[in-house]
Structures are given as C-alpha cells and as structure tokens.
Amino acid sequence: MSSVRNARPLFLSLSLLGLAAFWLSLALGPVSLSLGETLQALLRLCFGGAASTQAELIVGQIRLPRALLGLGVGAVLALSGVAMQGLFRNPLADPGLIGVSSGAALGAALTIVGGEVWGGVASWLEPYLLSLSAFVGGLAVTALVYRLGRREGRTHVATMLLAGVALTALAGALIGLLGYFAEDNTLRTLTFWNLGSLNGASYSRLWPLLAVALGVSYWLPRRAQALNALLLGESEARHLGFDVESLKRELVFCTALGVGAAVAAAGMIGFVGLVVPHLVRLMVGPDHRLLLPASAIAGGSLLLLADLLARLLLAPMELPIGTVTALLGAPFFLYLLVRRYQ
Amino acid sequence: MLHASGISMHRGARTVLAEVDVRLEPGQVLGVLGPNGAGKSTLLGALSGDLSPSEGQVLLHGKPLGDWSGPERARALAVMLQSSKLSFGFRVDEVVSLGRLPHASGLEADRDIVAAALDVADASHLAQRNYMTLSGGEQQRVHLARVMAQLWPGGSGQTLLLDEPTAMLDPLHQHSILLAVRRFVEQGGAALVILHDLNLAARYCDQLLLLADGHVRMSGTPDQVLRAELLQSVFGLEVLVQQHPERGHPLVIPR
Numbered sequence: 001m002s003s004v005r006n007a008r009p010l011f012l013s014l015s016l017l018g019l020a021a022f023w024l025s026l027a028l029g030p031v032s033l034s035l036g037e038t039l040q041a042l043l044r045l046c047f048g049g050a051a052s053t054q055a056e057l058i059v060g061q062i063r064l065p066r067a068l069l070g071l072g073v074g075a076v077l078a079l080s081g082v083a084m085q086g087l088f089r090n091p092l093a094d095p096g097l098i099g100v101s102s103g104a105a106l107g108a109a110l111t112i113v114g115g116e117v118w119g120g121v122a123s124w125l126e127p128y129l130l131s132l133s134a135f136v137g138g139l140a141v142t143a144l145v146y147r148l149g150r151r152e153g154r155t156h157v158a159t160m161l162l163a164g165v166a167l168t169a170l171a172g173a174l175i176g177l178l179g180y181f182a183e184d185n186t187l188r189t190l191t192f193w194n195l196g197s198l199n200g201a202s203y204s205r206l207w208p209l210l211a212v213a214l215g216v217s218y219w220l221p222r223r224a225q226a227l228n229a230l231l232l233g234e235s236e237a238r239h240l241g242f243d244v245e246s247l248k249r250e251l252v253f254c255t256a257l258g259v260g261a262a263v264a265a266a267g268m269i270g271f272v273g274l275v276v277p278h279l280v281r282l283m284v285g286p287d288h289r290l291l292l293p294a295s296a297i298a299g300g301s302l303l304l305l306a307d308l309l310a311r312l313l314l315a316p317m318e319l320p321i322g323t324v325t326a327l328l329g330a331p332f333f334l335y336l337l338v339r340r341y342q
Numbered sequence: 343m344l345h346a347s348g349i350s351m352h353r354g355a356r357t358v359l360a361e362v363d364v365r366l367e368p369g370q371v372l373g374v375l376g377p378n379g380a381g382k383s384t385l386l387g388a389l390s391g392d393l394s395p396s397e398g399q400v401l402l403h404g405k406p407l408g409d410w411s412g413p414e415r416a417r418a419l420a421v422m423l424q425s426s427k428l429s430f431g432f433r434v435d436e437v438v439s440l441g442r443l444p445h446a447s448g449l450e451a452d453r454d455i456v457a458a459a460l461d462v463a464d465a466s467h468l469a470q471r472n473y474m475t476l477s478g479g480e481q482q483r484v485h486l487a488r489v490m491a492q493l494w495p496g497g498s499g500q501t502l503l504l505d506e507p508t509a510m511l512d513p514l515h516q517h518s519i520l521l522a523v524r525r526f527v528e529q530g531g532a533a534l535v536i537l538h539d540l541n542l543a544a545r546y547c548d549q550l551l552l553l554a555d556g557h558v559r560m561s562g563t564p565d566q567v568l569r570a571e572l573l574q575s576v577f578g579l580e581v582l583v584q585q586h587p588e589r590g591h592p593l594v595i596p597r
Contacts, residue, residue, distance in 0.1 A: 089427060225443055232440060233427045235392050240492070241416030241444040286430035 007290050010283060014297045021304035025067040026059055028312060033058070066201035070307050071300035072213040073266045076258040078299025079216050081273030082292055083251045086227040088157055091281065092337070095273040099141040099164040100256045102171035104263035105194060107137020112190050113178040131205060131264035138260030141167055146252050155248045196267035196322030198307050205265050212261035216254050217296055223247060224288035231286065269322045271329025272299055278336060343368060343532045344419070344501045348398035349388050358384050359556045361398070366532040368498055371523060373547030374536045377577055381556040382536045383424065386505050389534065390421040403499065416444035420489040424505045426481070428473060434484050435460065435469045441491035459491035462522045464515060478510040486519055498530030505536045520546040540594040544568055552576060568592040
C-alpha cells in the first residue's frame, strides 16, 4: 500500500513507553533502585561480571528475567491477537478463540493435580514439566480445533470458532473436575496459575518463551500484506494471488505456538491479545505492516506496566497479573463495544 | 482467453450447474443473466477458481486455472464479488492499492495507478475517506477501482469477472461503471458481467448467456437472447421487447 500514516513519531513514542516501563520494572520494588544503580547493574551483567552488590543481585536474579518475560509474553499475546483478528476478519476476536488458552490451562491443571502420578520423570525435566504440559495442551487442543474446521481441503473459520467455543467449555469442565478432586493446597496453586503471574520468572522459563516470541515476531510481519488482503475476504485474497489455505495454517500455528508459550511461562493472562491490537489500530489504522510491530511493542510495554501495578498496588502482597489485565481490559473492551455500535 | 467447457457442479444430490460452456474473447463483454438461484455466482466461482467444478475444466490462456501460480494468475484475472466483507477502517486509497499487491511496480507507479483507477470508478473524491463510513454503492465503486487497479492499464490477455457490479449503484453510476468495463475490453481485455438489469445487458454486452436452474437456456447476441417468450418462460414475467429508439438494441419493458 502506498501510504504509511506518519509512523515514525508513533514508533518513537511506543519505544519510549517500552523503555520507561522496562526501566521502572527494574527499579521499583521492595528495594527501590535509582536510574544510575540499575544502569550500572545492567552494564555489569551484560559484560559478564559476577554480581557483587545488592542492586546487581536484585536486577540480575529477580527483576531482569521478570521484565524480559513480561516484554516477551506481552508482545507474543498482542501479535497472536492481531493474527486471530485477521484470520476471523473481526477486530474483536481473541487469541483464545481457537482453544489454545484453555488447552494450555488443561495441560497445566493435569500436571498440577496429577503431579504425583508423574513423580518418576527425569530430574532435569521437572522444572520444565508444568510449562511443557501447558504448551503441549495448547497445541493439542488447537490442532483438534483446526482439524474440526477442515472440510474438503479448506479451513472453515466459522466452524473453527464454534469448535473452539465447545472445546473451551469442555476444557473448563475438565479443569473444574480436576479441581474438585484436588487437595486444598493444589487447588490454590491451580487457581493462582489460572490467574496468571510473572512471579517466579527465571532464566530457564525465559529462554523458551523468548525464542518463540522472536520467531513469531519475525514470521508474522512477513505475512503483513497477505493479512491485509485477507481482511477483504478469503476469496478476495485468493484472487489477489495469495495462498489463503497456507496463510490460515500459518496464522493458527503462530498463535498456538505464541499463546501456548506465553501461557506456559506466565499462566493465563487475559485481554492483552484482545485489547492491545484494537488500541493500536485506533492509532495506526488496520495496515498490518504497522499494526504488527506496533502491537508487539505496545503489548510488551503494557504488560510490564500491568505487572508493576500487580506488584506495587498492594505491596508487599502481589496481585495475579491476570486480574489486573482483566480489571483494566474488560471495561475498556466494553467501552469499545458500546462505541462501535453507536 | 478464459475458456470453460462442460462445467458441472453438484451440491449433494442437487445439480447447481449442468454442462455450461463459456468462452470469453478479447474485446468482448459477456453478460450472464438469470433468475435468483440460477447458478450465476456458482459459475463465476468456478471461472475464478474459488470452486472446483465436479466435471469439466477451466482454461486461462490454454492452461488449467489450478496450474497458475497465485500472483501470475492475479495479474491476468481479477474478480469482483457481489459484496465484500471488509470490516476494518482502511482509507479508500489503501483499499484500492490492495489491488497492486500482485505487482511489484513500486510506490510511485502504484500511487498514480490507484488515482487513475479511482477516477475510472468516479471515486476520486472518496480517496481519503474511511472505507467503513461509505454507503453500499460507494463501497462497490471502491472495489471496482481495486480490481481495475489490479489489471491496470488493462490490455490483451487480461480478464475481468464482475458479479452484479451495478447492484447498489444509482442510475448514473450503473452506466459509468459499465462504460468503464467497455473501455477495458476495447483495449484488448475480456469481461464477464453478471447482471439483473436486462436493458443494461442489452446496451453494454456483446454476448449474453441466459441461465436457469443451472442450465444454459440460451446464449448469443442480445438480439438473439432477449426475446419476449424466452424471457417470460425463464423469469415468469410478461414483457414486451422493443427496439431502443436511438441505439437500436433490444429494450425490455414489463407489461
């Protein structure tokens, strides 16, 4: 497309927002650090020095992995939201529609509740088990939804949507059933996991998520023009020369991978994938060449800010970040709905 | 150009198209007529590669439609469907420039082509408007500009398929859009247009194909197809067919 709406100031301000959120995430907490201290600690960590001061320990061990995790999870959720809104040609679609979130939650619930059954796994696998089962659960349910939507060599997105709704309900029921049989402590773990949290961020959780986030951030923008064409309709995109069936497959795969990894790393965090692309679209318009990168930056930044609120609002208690994003996101979504139909 | 032979299409036990032959030739507009549910849009779906026919085949320049690469085919064949489901607030010139995606002609050239295509569809004044705020007829003209931009400047070897392009247009634009289609074929392209208005078909089409229940009832020039008893048996409407006092083509008047 010929016009790119004054994108530079927008990307500049979004990047500044991201940097500010990132710095605040490193600086604020039970022990507040100055800008100088965080910078010094970061430099020391980057150039391979062993952490010696308290500031370096706090930044290196606790806040940096958490901030990077937040950026990655936020970016990947927002990108998945853009992909799903493009696939369903509906600006109010959510990445959870294809069943990936509920599948991941079911996978995690199976691991949390059935922990004893899997007692015998290899010890190196144990820290990854929860994330892995969430990831596999998400992919499995999405694959099933995709399979149900296939007919005569084509994917029917409306059928996929309905299959997603049904499987989400089924997964919810199974999670409820698992909760019913769970011990009180296990139930608490399950509940908190379902509300999402960046708490307990560690480098072992961070790397897989960052790898997926980078992969999705690299791949989806390559399909920006195909996504633009898809907004006209599937037939129209085909008439413009795009391979629509493989595009749909890629979109579903990227979303399953992205949301699966995000849920595996941080639990269920709602409304980011729904609201962020919508918000960004209000600023840059629907052109995916701008929408995709801008949503990734905005998603990462906003999730970091939500995490700050979750950590600081009731300090020293920590709110689950999923409740913060839902408390802010749901009313905003309702506002968008009302505005849309006025 | 675009040749279809013996196309049949079954949906369950129902036959929606039965052995239809279509030949689109350079310099000609072929009009497809028929009552609702006659199979007109299904035919267009088969000709555009959206639907694969149960029997028969569609050749574009002698090569089966499915053997073309996507972008290559998009540079030779453009399709405008009845209604587009676009529900995102693109600017009008952005929608039209989507038609340039199969090409690699560069930003500068594309901008000029988008402007020219908008002009052909008499939509230049809408260029900066949000697509979602346009009326149905205006949106239809924007999509016409988009498919025109896709084949711009139009010439030999290019084919345009239009499904009821005038359905939502006011009388002036019904004529100006079909005139644009005529200019397109005069440069050597070919066009197929599904129409409901028999008089527009009489005026702007070189050949007509009359469909009923998936079967071709008649094909030929407007003079051969637009005959009172035939129209009456296909549409169930009593009509008089006279000659246009100035232009000489048939004029269909309901009794």
